Each structure stands twice: as C-alpha cells, then as structure tokens.
Amino acid sequence: MGRRSDHTREELRALLISRGHALMAEQGLAKFSGREVAKRAGYSVGTIYNVFGSLDGLIATINSHTFSLWADHLHKRLDAAGEDRIKALVEGYFDFALEHPNLWSAIYEHRLAEGEELPEREQGQRAALTAIVEQEVRAALSDPDMPGAARFARSLIATVHGHCSYVVSGTFALLDEPDPVGSALARVRESIAAQRVELAVTSSFN
Amino acid sequence: MGRRSDHTREELRALLISRGHALMAEQGLAKFSGREVAKRAGYSVGTIYNVFGSLDGLIATINSHTFSLWADHLHKRLDAAGEDRIKALVEGYFDFALEHPNLWSAIYEHRLAEGEELPEREQGQRAALTAIVEQEVRAALSDPDMPGAARFARSLIATVHGHCSYVVSGTFALLDEPDPVGSALARVRESIAAQRVELAVTSSFN
DNA sequence: TTAAAAAATTAGACAGCGTTCAGTTTTATG
DNA sequence: CATAAAACTGAACGCTGTCTAATTTTTTAA
Numbered sequence: 001m002g003r004r005s006d007h008t009r010e011e012l013r014a015l016l017i018s019r020g021h022a023l024m025a026e027q028g029l030a031k032f033s034g035r036e037v038a039k040r041a042g043y044s045v046g047t048i049y050n051v052f053g054s055l056d057g058l059i060a061t062i063n064s065h066t067f068s069l070w071a072d073h074l075h076k077r078l079d080a081a082g083e084d085r086i087k088a089l090v091e092g093y094f095d096f097a098l099e100h101p102n103l104w105s106a107i108y109e110h111r112l113a114e115g116e117e118l119p120e121r122e123q124g125q126r127a128a129l130t131a132i133v134e135q136e137v138r139a140a141l142s143d144p145d146m147p148g149a150a151r152f153a154r155s156l157i158a159t160v161h162g163h164c165s166y167v168v169s170g171t172f173a174l175l176d177e178p179d180p181v182g183s184a185l186a187r188v189r190e191s192i193a194a195q196r197v198e199l200a201v202t203s204s205f206n
Numbered sequence: 207m208g209r210r211s212d213h214t215r216e217e218l219r220a221l222l223i224s225r226g227h228a229l230m231a232e233q234g235l236a237k238f239s240g241r242e243v244a245k246r247a248g249y250s251v252g253t254i255y256n257v258f259g260s261l262d263g264l265i266a267t268i269n270s271h272t273f274s275l276w277a278d279h280l281h282k283r284l285d286a287a288g289e290d291r292i293k294a295l296v297e298g299y300f301d302f303a304l305e306h307p308n309l310w311s312a313i314y315e316h317r318l319a320e321g322e323e324l325p326e327r328e329q330g331q332r333a334a335l336t337a338i339v340e341q342e343v344r345a346a347l348s349d350p351d352m353p354g355a356a357r358f359a360r361s362l363i364a365t366v367h368g369h370c371s372y373v374v375s376g377t378f379a380l381l382d383e384p385d386p387v388g389s390a391l392a393r394v395r396e397s398i399a400a401q402r403v404e405l406a407v408t409s410s411f412n
Numbered sequence: 413t414t415a416a417a418a419a420a421t422t423a424g425a426c427a428g429c430g431t432t433c434a435g436t437t438t439t440a441t442g
Numbered sequence: 443c444a445t446a447a448a449a450c451t452g453a454a455c456g457c458t459g460t461c462t463a464a465t466t467t468t469t470t471a472a
Contacts (some may be wrong), residue, residue: 004420004421004466004467005420030317033459034459034460043421043422044422044423045460046421046423046461046462049459049461050419050421053362054460056458056461059276059279076233108375109315111236111375130381141241151383154383154389155369155389156393158365158372158389159368160368161371161372162363162364162365162366162369163365163368165314165365166364166367170317175360177360180364183360183361186397187361187362188394190400191393191396191398193396194396208436208437208438208450208451209438209439209448209449210438211438211439211449239428240429240430248448250449250451250452251431251452252431252433253451255431255432256449260430260431265445327440
C-alpha cells in the first residue's frame with residue numbers, strides 16, 4: 001500500500017502517541033513494542049520511523065507526554081490544596097507515580113542513544129514539572145529570591161524522587177516501610193526548615 | 207555435545223556470573239544478552255537455563271553481586287575515612303555508581319517477574335548495604351537506640367539514591383547542577399541535625 | 413490537462429533475541 | 443555391567459528493531 005489520507009500528519013502523530021502511551025501503561029518499557037503500537041494504530045512499523053525517526057524517538061515523545069500529564073496532576077492537587085502546599089506537592093508526586101507505575105518508570109528507564117537530544121518542545125514539557133516545584137519551594141522559603149533556591153528545589157525533587165522510586169520498584173515494601181510518603185515529606189520539611197534557619201541567622205548579622 | 211567436565215557446578219556458576227557481570231558493565235541491561243554471556247563462557251544458551259533457571263535469575267544474581275562489590279567499596283571508603291564518616295558514606299555511594307554506571311543502573315532497571323523471589327543468599331547480599339548505612343547513621347545520631355533509627359536510615363538512603371540516580375541518568379546535567387554530591391550530603395546533614403534537635407527537645411522534658 | 417517529482421506507506425528481508433525441548437553424551441548409581 | 447540421572451547442545455519458534463525496494467497517492471510544474 002502506498003500513500004493514504006486517513007489522517008493528517010498531526011493526527012497520525014497524535015494517534016501513535018496515544019496508542020503507544022496506552023501500551024506503555026499496560027506493559028511497561030521492557031515489553032513495549034513498536035510493532036504492536038503500529039498494529040494498534042492500523043499502520044505498519046515503518047510508519048513509526050517515518051514519523052518519529054526511530055523507535056527511541058517515539059518512546060521519548062511518549063515519556064514527555066507523561067511529564068505533561070504529571071504536571072497537570074500536580075496543578076490539580078495544588079488547586080485543591082489548603083495551606084500545606086508542600087504536602088500536596090509531595091503527595092501529588094507520589095500518587096501519580098503509583099497510579100501509573102509503568103508510565104512513570106519508563107521515564108527513568110529509557111535513555112536516549114548517545115548523541116541524540118530531545119526536541120525543544122519536549123524539553124519544555126519536562127522542565128514544566130521542575131518549574132512547578134521551584135515556585136512552591138520558593139514560596140515556602142519566605143525569601144523567594146534566596147540565592148540557590150533553584151538548585152535547592154531540584155535537590156528536594158531528587159529527595160522525593162528517591163523515596164518514590166523505592167516505592168514503585170518495591171524496594172521499600174521489602175524493607176517494610178509503612179509510610180514512604182510521610183518519610184519523604186519529613187525529609188523535605190527538615191531541609192526547608194534548615195534553609196529558613198540559615199536565612200534567619202544570616203539576616204541577624206545585617 | 208553432552209555432559210562435560212570442564213568445570214564443576216560451582217565453577218560454571220561463577221564463570222557465568224563473571225562473564226555476565228563483564229557484559230553488563232560494558233553494555234548495560236538494555237543490551238544485555240544471555241546468548242552473548244553463554245558464548246563468552248564457551249557454553250550454549252541452554253546452560254544458563256540449566257544453572258539459573260531463567261535469564262532473569264542470572265541477571266538477579268549479577269545484580270546481587272554488584273551489591274556485594276558496592277558494599278566492599280563502602281567498607282574501604284569508611285576504613286579510610288576520618289571523622290566525617292557520613293561524608294565518606296555519601297561519597298562512596300556516588301562514586302561507585304559513577305564508576306560503574308551500567309552495573310549500578312541495572313540494579314534498579316531490572317524487575318523480577320511477578321511471583322518470583324530472590325533466594326535468601328542474594329537477599330543477604332543486598333541487605334548488607336543497608337546495614338552499613340544504618341550502623342553509621344545510628345552512630346551519627348548520638349543515641350544509637352533512637353526509635354525509628356532504621357527507618358530513618360533507609361529514608362536517608364532514598365534521599366541519596368534520588369540524587370545519585372539523577373546524576374547517572376543525566377537528568378541533573380540537563381539542569382546544570384554543579385555539585386550533586388554536595389547537595390545530597392547537605393540534605394542528609396540537615397535531616398540528621400533535625401533528629402538531634404528533636405532528641406534534645408524530647409530529652410529536656412524528662 | 414498532463415507529466416514528472418515528491419511524499420507516504422507497505423511488505424519483506426535481516427540479524428538478533430529469549431525460551432523451550434528432543435536428542436546426545438557423560439557421569440553416577442546399584 | 444546395566445541402568446538411571448544429569449549436563450549440554452543445537453535447532454526450532456515466535457518475537458524484536460531496523461532498513462530498503464517497491465508501490466501508490468498527492469503535489470507541483472509546464
């Protein structure tokens with residue numbers, strides 16, 4: 001078969017991402033198959049290479065889309081949050097991962113081939129999540145312009161990420177941790193409190 | 207060919223682990239191949255299934271072996287450490303991962319098939335690492351019998367792990383973090399300090 | 413209106429993978 | 443010495459990602 005007009009280029013792109021996303025959610029990266037995605041979309045394998053350049057390209061796009069869903073989830077959680085926005089953030093981080101463990105894990109299991117880079121559009125999708133956290137952390141710091149606030153926020157993301165990845169991978173279950181979210185939140189609070197104190201001490205010398 | 211006597215069962219087991227470990231270090235889990243391991247050992251694929259039951263079994267064994275090397279590495283670092291043992295621990299955690307990124311990543315990328323469990327021997331190899339950290343954290347807490355010290359230690363491992371996995375996967379690089387080890391160490395210190403304060407406060411009421 | 417060029421899509425080939433299993437050879441048992 | 447058990451191979455199966463030649467459709471240009 002040759003050229004078809006069932007879908008525009010954009011529609012076809014969206015279709016493949018959608019089907020691919022569904023397959024990733026069902027099976028995880030290890031059992032993900034480009035051929036299966038194509039079959040579900042009603043196209044042949046080659047089309048993936050035509051649209052995304054490579055299978056890695058499709059997977060990266062699927063993962064970037066997961067980032068977007070994750071950011072949406074955090075926004076909703078924050079909109080519904082009361083005073084304790086940091087808690088909402090940490091809980092939102094965790095429950096997205098636990099609701100979609102395969103999608104979430106795929107983000108971290110997939111590596112781009114050396115030399116490859118994400119298209120700008122996708123870098124933006126991924127950076128959005130960091131931006132949300134940075135904003136909230138700044139607010140919690142009382143001095144939103146604290147030097148190094150961005151780095152500090154990323155470090156807190158890493159802290160929560162570590163706890164979350166232990167939960168999703170089952171490591172924490174094995175270690176019989178009753179409340180991983182609570183632990184992560186406790187660590188985050190301790191670090192934020194430490195920054196506040198440091199700030200207070202610094203200020204008192206001015 | 208039928209039965210051979212080139213190696214005893216134990217030798218054969220060790221040989222396959224050794225070759226498999228080397229391949230894992232070179233190529234990472236994504237490109238790991240049981241056939242290639244067998245070829246390098248001078249046996250056919252089937253032998254892996256004969257010795258380890260499944261390819262997953264071999265991979266799990268390789269990963270457990272990595273845990274042992276990692277624990278050895280930490281012990282060496284601690285033996286050479288001065289007063290600041292927590293720093294030695296955090297740095298030891300990171301530089302093992304950075305020296306052997308493929309081996310280290312494989313640990314967290316590999317999931318046992320549902321229903322499968324690690325043999326006791328391997329569970330022990332993995333638990334050893336946690337035990338080292340727990341001991342050092344207890345020492346740093348001044349009250350080694352603090353309730354929840356074990357959970358707290360594991361939470362600190364998760365904290366460091368999060369930072370480390372961002373470095374190894376390149377996520378932090380994307381975000382231009384100049385000193386991930388320093389960040390991780392700072393977070394750990396903050397949390398340990400917080401426990402000390404809490405302890406002091408609690409004690410003052412007795 | 414039509415001829416030529418470009419784009420989209422497929423089918424098939426290729427080499428590799430994990431897994432299984434019948435068959436063969438060696439070792440151990442009685 | 444005969445038989446049973448264990449170890450090992452080789453080939454088959456169905457799957458994978460990747461690439462390319464061929465085909466069809468759409469677009470462009472004359």
